[in-house]
Amino acid sequence: DAKTTQPPSMDCAEGRAANLPCNHSTISGNEYVYWYRQIHSQGPQYIIHGLKNNETNEMASLIITEDRKSSTLILPHATLRDTAVYYCIVRVLYNFNKFYFGSGTKLNVKP
Amino acid sequence: DTEVTQTPKHLVMGMTNKKSLKCEQHMGHRAMYWYKQKAKKPPELMFVYSYEKLSINESVPSRFSPECPNSSLLNLHLHALQPEDSALYLCASSQTTGTGLNSPLHFGNGTRLTVT
Numbered sequence A: 001d002a003k004t005t006q007p008p009s010m011d012c013a014e015g016r017a018a019n020l021p022c023n024h025s026t027i028s029g030n031e032y033v034y035w036y037r038q039i040h041s042q043g044p045q046y047i048i049h050g051l052k053n054n055e056t057n058e059m060a061s062l063i064i065t066e067d068r069k070s071s072t073l074i075l076p077h078a079t080l081r082d083t084a085v086y087y088c089i090v091r092v093l094y095n096f097n098k099f100y101f102g103s104g105t106k107l108n109v110k111p
Numbered sequence B: 001d002t003e004v005t006q007t008p009k010h011l012v013m014g015m016t017n018k019k020s021l022k023c024e025q026h027m028g029h030r031a032m033y034w035y036k037q038k039a040k041k042p043p044e045l046m047f048v049y050s051y052e053k054l055s056i057n058e059s060v061p062s063r064f065s066p067e068c069p070n071s072s073l074l075n076l077h078l079h080a081l082q083p084e085d086s087a088l089y090l091c092a093s094s095q096t097t098g099t100g101l102n103s104p105l106h107f108g109n110g111t112r113l114t115v116t
Helices: B098-102
Strands: A009-013 A018-023 A031-038 A045-050 A061-064 A070-075 A084-092 A105-110 B004-007 B010-013 B018-025 B031-037 B044-050 B053-057 B064-070 B073-079 B087-094 B111-115
Touching: A009 A018, A018 A031, A018 A084, A018 A105, A031 A061, A045 A061, A045 A070, A070 A084, B004 B087, B010 B018, B018 B031, B018 B087, B031 B073, B044 B064, B053 B064, B073 B087
Parallel strands: A009 A105, B010 B111
Antiparallel strands: A018 A070, A031 A045, A031 A084, A061 A070, A084 A105, B004 B018, B018 B073, B031 B044, B031 B087, B044 B053, B064 B073, B087 B111
8 A cells, every 4th residue: 555754744824725745656546545634632534535636625625746646735724723633545446444544744723 | 523423432441341442323334443543643443344244453452352233333342451552442434335435434533541
C-alpha cells in the first residue's frame, strides 16, 4: 500500500484558506486518496476523497496533481472549529478493508 | 452525533478483569472495524469484519477478542490487559459492495480505556 507524508503541523489565520499538503509518491492507479480530520477526543470525521479528478463538497476541496503523487486539501475559510489533526490516507480499491492512517497534520487556526 | 455508537464512553479495568466494548451501527454497512489509538498517535487498525466474518487481524494479542454477532453489532472482549493497552478504542463501519467499495469509513467517538 502507498504511504503518505504530511507536515506535522501548520498554522492558519481564521477566515483564510488552509491548504494542507500530502505526498503519496508511490500511489498506484487503483488507489484513492481520502482525507479525515480528528478533533480532540472525538472519532475521525470523513472530509472528502478522490481518485484523479479534483473534488469539492460542502466542507473542502481536494486537488490531486496530474501525476497523482501529491494532493492538497483546501478549507476555503478556516474557522477556529477547524483546529484538528488532518489525516491523508491512500486506500487500495481491491482491498477496501485495509484503511491505514498516516501521521497527520495538526492544523492550528488562530484568531 | 455519529451514526456509529460505542459504549461505554469510558472504562477503567484492572489487569485481571474481563470487560467488553460494544459498537452498533444501523446504516446497513457490512464491514466493521476496530482501531486502537494511543495519545498523540494516529489510529492503528486492529480487526476488520466483512459480512460478519473476520477478514483482517493485524497480529493483535489474544487478550483482545473481537466478535461480530450480527451485521449491526461489533464487540471487543478484553481479558488480562496490561497498562500499556490503555488507549482510545475506535469502531468504524463502511459499505462493501458495488459503488460502496470506495465509500468512506464512519467512525464512532470511541471508548477511552484505562487499565490499572
